[in-house]
Amino acid sequence: xxxxxARRNEQSRRAILTAALELLTEAGYSAVTIEAxxxxxxxxxQTIYRWWRGKxxxxxxxxxxxxxxxxxxxxxxxxxxxxxxxxxxxxxEFADPRLSATTRAITIETLADDELADQVRDRLxxxxxxxxxxxxxxxxxxxxxxxxxxxxxxxELLFGPLYHRWLLRNxxxxxxxxxxxxDLTLAAITPPCTxxxx
Amino acid sequence: xxxxxARRNEQSRRAILTAALELLTEAGYSAVTIEAxxxxxxxxxQTIYRWWRGKxxxxxxxxxxxxxxxxxxxxxxxxxxxxxxxxxxxxxEFADPRLSATTRAITIETLADDELADQVRDRLxxxxxxxxxxxxxxxxxxxxxxxxxxxxxxxELLFGPLYHRWLLRNxxxxxxxxxxxxDLTLAAITPPCTxxxx
Amino acid sequence: xxxxxARRNEQSRRAILTAALELLTEAGYSAVTIEAxxxxxxxxxQTIYRWWRGKxxxxxxxxxxxxxxxxxxxxxxxxxxxxxxxxxxxxxEFADPRLSATTRAITIETLADDELADQVRDRLxxxxxxxxxxxxxxxxxxxxxxxxxxxxxxxELLFGPLYHRWLLRNxxxxxxxxxxxxDLTLAAITPPCTxxxx
Amino acid sequence: xxxxxARRNEQSRRAILTAALELLTEAGYSAVTIEAxxxxxxxxxQTIYRWWRGKxxxxxxxxxxxxxxxxxxxxxxxxxxxxxxxxxxxxxEFADPRLSATTRAITIETLADDELADQVRDRLxxxxxxxxxxxxxxxxxxxxxxxxxxxxxxxELLFGPLYHRWLLRNxxxxxxxxxxxxDLTLAAITPPCTxxxx
DNA sequence: ACGTAAGCGAGACGGTACGTCCTGTCTTCAC
DNA sequence: GTGAAGACAGGACGTACCGTCTCGCTTACGT
Numbered sequence: 001x002x003x004x005x006a007r008r009n010e011q012s013r014r015a016i017l018t019a020a021l022e023l024l025t026e027a028g029y030s031a032v033t034i035e036a037x038x039x040x041x042x043x044x045x046q047t048i049y050r051w052w053r054g055k056x057x058x059x060x061x062x063x064x065x066x067x068x069x070x071x072x073x074x075x076x077x078x079x080x081x082x083x084x085x086x087x088x089x090x091x092x093e094f095a096d097p098r099l100s101a102t103t104r105a106i107t108i109e110t111l112a113d114d115e116l117a118d119q120v121r122d123r124l125x126x127x128x129x130x131x132x133x134x135x136x137x138x139x140x141x142x143x144x145x146x147x148x149x150x151x152x153x154x155x156e157l158l159f160g161p162l163y164h165r166w167l168l169r170n171x172x173x174x175x176x177x178x179x180x181x182x183d184l185t186l187a188a189i190t191p192p193c194t195x196x197x198x
Numbered sequence: 199x200x201x202x203x204a205r206r207n208e209q210s211r212r213a214i215l216t217a218a219l220e221l222l223t224e225a226g227y228s229a230v231t232i233e234a235x236x237x238x239x240x241x242x243x244q245t246i247y248r249w250w251r252g253k254x255x256x257x258x259x260x261x262x263x264x265x266x267x268x269x270x271x272x273x274x275x276x277x278x279x280x281x282x283x284x285x286x287x288x289x290x291e292f293a294d295p296r297l298s299a300t301t302r303a304i305t306i307e308t309l310a311d312d313e314l315a316d317q318v319r320d321r322l323x324x325x326x327x328x329x330x331x332x333x334x335x336x337x338x339x340x341x342x343x344x345x346x347x348x349x350x351x352x353x354e355l356l357f358g359p360l361y362h363r364w365l366l367r368n369x370x371x372x373x374x375x376x377x378x379x380x381d382l383t384l385a386a387i388t389p390p391c392t393x394x395x396x
Numbered sequence: 397x398x399x400x401x402a403r404r405n406e407q408s409r410r411a412i413l414t415a416a417l418e419l420l421t422e423a424g425y426s427a428v429t430i431e432a433x434x435x436x437x438x439x440x441x442q443t444i445y446r447w448w449r450g451k452x453x454x455x456x457x458x459x460x461x462x463x464x465x466x467x468x469x470x471x472x473x474x475x476x477x478x479x480x481x482x483x484x485x486x487x488x489e490f491a492d493p494r495l496s497a498t499t500r501a502i503t504i505e506t507l508a509d510d511e512l513a514d515q516v517r518d519r520l521x522x523x524x525x526x527x528x529x530x531x532x533x534x535x536x537x538x539x540x541x542x543x544x545x546x547x548x549x550x551x552e553l554l555f556g557p558l559y560h561r562w563l564l565r566n567x568x569x570x571x572x573x574x575x576x577x578x579d580l581t582l583a584a585i586t587p588p589c590t591x592x593x594x
Numbered sequence: 595x596x597x598x599x600a601r602r603n604e605q606s607r608r609a610i611l612t613a614a615l616e617l618l619t620e621a622g623y624s625a626v627t628i629e630a631x632x633x634x635x636x637x638x639x640q641t642i643y644r645w646w647r648g649k650x651x652x653x654x655x656x657x658x659x660x661x662x663x664x665x666x667x668x669x670x671x672x673x674x675x676x677x678x679x680x681x682x683x684x685x686x687e688f689a690d691p692r693l694s695a696t697t698r699a700i701t702i703e704t705l706a707d708d709e710l711a712d713q714v715r716d717r718l719x720x721x722x723x724x725x726x727x728x729x730x731x732x733x734x735x736x737x738x739x740x741x742x743x744x745x746x747x748x749x750e751l752l753f754g755p756l757y758h759r760w761l762l763r764n765x766x767x768x769x770x771x772x773x774x775x776x777d778l779t780l781a782a783i784t785p786p787c788t789x790x791x792x
Numbered sequence: 793a794c795g796t797a798a799g800c801g802a803g804a805c806g807g808t809a810c811g812t813c814c815t816g817t818c819t820t821c822a823c
Numbered sequence: 824g825t826g827a828a829g830a831c832a833g834g835a836c837g838t839a840c841c842g843t844c845t846c847g848c849t850t851a852c853g854t
Contacts, residue, residue, distance in 0.1 A: 003803085003804075004802090004803075004804085006846090007802090007803070007804055007805095007845080007846070008804080009804070009805070009845095012804090012805075012806090029309075029310060030310065033834090033835055033836085034835075034836075034837085035834085035835060035836080036835090038806090038807095042806075043805085043806065043807095044804095044805065044806045044807055044808095045806095045807090045836095045837080045838095046804090046805080046806085046807090046837095046838080046839090047804075047805065047806075049837070049838085050804075050805095054837095104309050104310075107309055107365070108306050108309050108310065110365070110366070111227075111302050111305055111306050111309075111365070112227055112228065112302075112306065117366070117367050118367065120366070121366055121367050121368055125366050125368060126368070129368065149382075150378055150382070152369065153359065153375070153378045153379060153382060154382065156358075156359040156362050156363060156368065156379075157355060157358075157359055157379070157382055157383075159358075159362060160354075160355075160357075160358030160359035160360070160361065160362035160363070161351065161354040161355055161358035161359075162358070163358060163361070163362045163365070163366075164354050164357060164358035164361050164362065165354060165358070167305070167308070167309070167361070167365075168308070168315070168318070168319055168323050168361075169315050169316065169319050170319055170323060170324070170327065170354065171350065177351070180348055180351050181351060181354075181355070184347075184348075184351060184352065184355055184383075184386045184387070185355075185382075185386065187385070187386040187387070188382045188383065188385040188386035189382070189385070205824090205825075207825085207826075210826080210827095231813085231814060231815085232814075232815070232816080233813085233814060233815085234814095236827090236828095240827075241826085241827070241828095242826060242827045242828055242829080243815090243816080243817095243827095243828090243829085244816090244817080244818085244826075244827085244828095244829095245825095245826060245827080247815095247816065247817080248826090252815095252816090399829085399830075400828090400829080400830085402820085402821095403819075403820065403821095403828090403829070403830055403831095404830080405819095405830070405831070408830090408831075408832095425705075425706060426706065429808085429809060429810085430809075430810075430811080431808085431809060431810080432809090434832090434833095438832075439831085439832070439833095440830095440831065440832045440833055440834085441810090441811080441812090441832095441833090441834095442811095442812080442813085442830090442831080442832085442833090443830075443831065443832075445811070445812085446830075446831095450811095500705050500706075503705055503761070504702050504705050504706065506761070506762070507623075507698050507701055507702050507705075507761070508623055508624065508698075508702065513762070513763050514763065516762070517762055517763050517764055521762050521764060522764070525764065545778075546774055546778075548765065549755065549771070549774050549775060549778060550778065552754075552755040552758050552759060552764065552775075553751060553754075553755055553775070553778055553779075555754075555758060556750075556751075556753075556754030556755035556756070556757060556758035556759070557747065557750040557751055557754035557755075558754070559754065559757070559758050559761070559762075560750050560753060560754035560757050560758065561750060561754070563701070563704070563705070563757070563761075564704070564711070564714070564715055564719050564757075565711050565712065565715050566715055566719060566720070566723065566750065567746065573747070576744055576747045577747060577750075577751070580743075580744075580747060580748065580751055580779075580782045580783070581751075581778075581782065583781070583782040583783070584778045584779065584781040584782035585778070585781070597798085597799080598798070598799085601798060601799055601800095601850085601851080601852095602799080603799070603800070606799090606800075606801095627839080627840060627841085628840075628841075628842085629839080629840060629841085630840095632801090632802095636801075637800085637801070637802095638799095638800065638801045638802055638803080639801095639802090639803085639841095639842080639843095640799090640800080640801085640802090640842095640843085640844085641799075641800065641801080643842065643843085644799080644800095648841095648842090
């Protein structure tokens with residue numbers, strides 16, 4: 001009844017994930033149907049339904065599989081430079097139609113399926129955010145960040161605006177914008193003025 | 199050929215928008231189909247297609263119609279208190295299943311339709327953001343905000359994290375969280391330390 | 397909810413019935429699927445399901461529509477000759493691959509669906525049998541048939557063996573066979589020997 | 595490659611045939627699928643395909659295996675009584691839902707598979723018909739039947755109408771009907787009136 | 793006696809068809 | 824002459840079986 005992972009055909013699995021990504025980047029979200037994925041992958045629909053809950057789960061796996069990106073942040077000692085680099089990379093990702101299409105797709109699926117949303121958070125989002133958080137912890141210990149700064153919120157202070165602007169198109173999403181967000185955020189968490197040793 | 203707005207049946211229009219909202223809050227996004235809306239509104243499908251581009255446009259109109267909320271921000275003189283109130287209201291909105299459902303729905307539609315996205319930005323998002331921006335301008339003139347603060351980015355610094363957390367479920371979305379974001383943002387834009395009159 | 401026959405598209409109806417018959421005669425029973433019928437007829441599957449209960453009902457209609465054959469039997473005055481002609485025609489029908497295919501198909505459907513079986517009996521079978529029965533009644537009044545002959549059973553005595561042999565392939569189905577059945581049947585219902593006027 | 599009958603698992607064979615019959619009588623023809631048979635028999639699907647050509651072959655074997663009925667006809671000396679008994683038994687078989695279901699099923703399979711049809715004729719039908727034919731031959735030698743009667747056709751004259759009526763539901767299938775058919779048939783083959791020694 | 797080749801239960805696989813649902817267009821009828 | 828009602832072509836959904844194909848496991852030969 002329940003499928004046995006041991007017997008799973010790795011070749012089919014890869015073909016399915018690849019087909020999903022290709023459809024997404026070549027023909028857009030609306031072209032990503034289970035039937036199209038199955039046809040392009042040369043696979044029976046049942047093979048998809050046997051291993052995934054639906055379209056969203058396939059897309060998630062495709063992303064998690066094909067995008068096991070760099071999770072370690074640069075640490076040049078210059079926090080501002082490091083954060084700018086990360087946020088500029090994120091801007092570039094949003095600007096790339098291919099990468100953007102996958103993000104758009106997984107976001108749609110996320111919005112319509114709570115269970116999927118949890119998995120996206122844990123498998124795609126958290127690792128990225130944690131990498132930034134770790135860099136901030138290092139900076140805090142180096143005295144570059146106020147010791148009482150709520151780092152989780154700070155991380156979202158960095159990414160939230162980018163995501164917001166991408167999603168809602170409230171203005172251009174440029175490197176300058178990313179730099180501006182970094183500057184604002186750093187202004188918020190830089191140790192208070194200590195002139196006169198007060 | 200082209201519909202003449204003058205002849206439009208206001209009763210049908212209201213029934214359609216109401217039906218869309220009810221379906222959304224009662225049965226969830228997946229239950230919102232043109233057929234269901236038409237059936238519940240006691241309307242022919244053609245009447246919907248005649249006046250709207252599709253499901254997304256109907257939902258947008260439904261929101262813009264039924265949620266002509268307060269756009270004027272409070273101005274108690276206390277910027278921190280005012281912003282906290284606004285962000286707490288936003289948190290409350292995200293927490294309310296009904297309001298949240300509509301936001302979720304319009305976000306999905308937005309992601310799949312660029313033209314709709316522009317309208318959502320102009321008709322729903324911008325007014326809200328501009329209200330906050332206006333309040334910040336007042337504060338800047340009152341010297342409570344650094345004169346060089348990029349207010350558009352500051353607004354997004356406030357709402358971005360909330361939206362991000364709601365969308366991606368990266369932690370609880372509480373009043374405390376909203377307060378924390380306000381505090382961080384204010385720390386970023388408060389005039390620099392001027393001890394000793396420097 | 398329930399479809400309104402008044403709005404039915406006659407063109408689609410004919411296309412569907414034609415497609416079903418063509419598939420049946422060209423590619424055989426196993427090729428007759430709802431999908432294939434819809435595709436060949438250039439019709440949505442729903443249009444088939446809206447008006448028919450399933451494949452069997454379509455085939456029945458196709459037959460009843462395209463085969464409104466001669467229901468009047470010849471009456472040359474020679475009962476034996478008339479019956480031979482009818483049974484030979486039946487044999488020819490069974491021998492024709494095209495007609496045979498449709499009969500085979502409707503028989504399969506009949507066996508799997510009681511409701512359909514009733515309709516086949518009433519719309520296809522009964523008229524044919526009644527025509528023969530009517531001829532027998534004429535003969536009976538003419539004194540060519542024993543007055544106490546159970547005509548319904550006699551009719552089945554004529555067709556039953558043909559059907560039986562066709563279905564179960566118990567020997568060749570030829571004109572001679574048909575003639576033999578007619579002769580046997582007539583032997584059974586010819587008025588008793590009245591030599592000597594007894 | 596070709597399976598070796600010597601190694602065949604008799605236990606599985608019986609389980610498969612039993613499962614097929616049970617499904618047929620308990621859940622109807624549409625429930626008889628290779629998958630269901632395999633599942634109920636606790637057997638792999640391949641074990642079925644290794645030994646049978648398909649569903650029809652399994653059903654045929656199940657019938658031939660579990661219904662090796664009496665093939666010898668009674669011979670009380672009274673031909674009419676003997677034939678009535680046989681035809682009444684046939685009527686009873688058609689009336690029994692369980693037996694009827696199997697007959698229905700094998701008939702469907704027969705109609706869609708010529709090779710199977712031949713086997714059904716040889717293994718199920720012929721023995722039964724031949725038994726009746728043998729009885730008729732005895733009667734012919736005893737002078738109870740015209741010497742020129744075509745016995746094969748006579749046998750079909752007996753069974754054809756029953757089969758016809760069962761299949762096409764053209765009226766009730768009762769003992770009276772069976773008796774009527776026997777009477778008609780006997781009327782057809784009884785030696786001609788020989789009054790006056792003509 | 794022991795390896796090896798078969799049959800076996802199990803079930804994943806590429807497919808086909810099912811019957812349902814929805815889309816966006818087109819048609820009809822009643823007001 | 825508009826608009827409700829809904830039929831239409833099309834196409835994706837998720838399910839059920841098909842017949843084939845591996846898997847390990849057991850079982851019975853043949854050396």
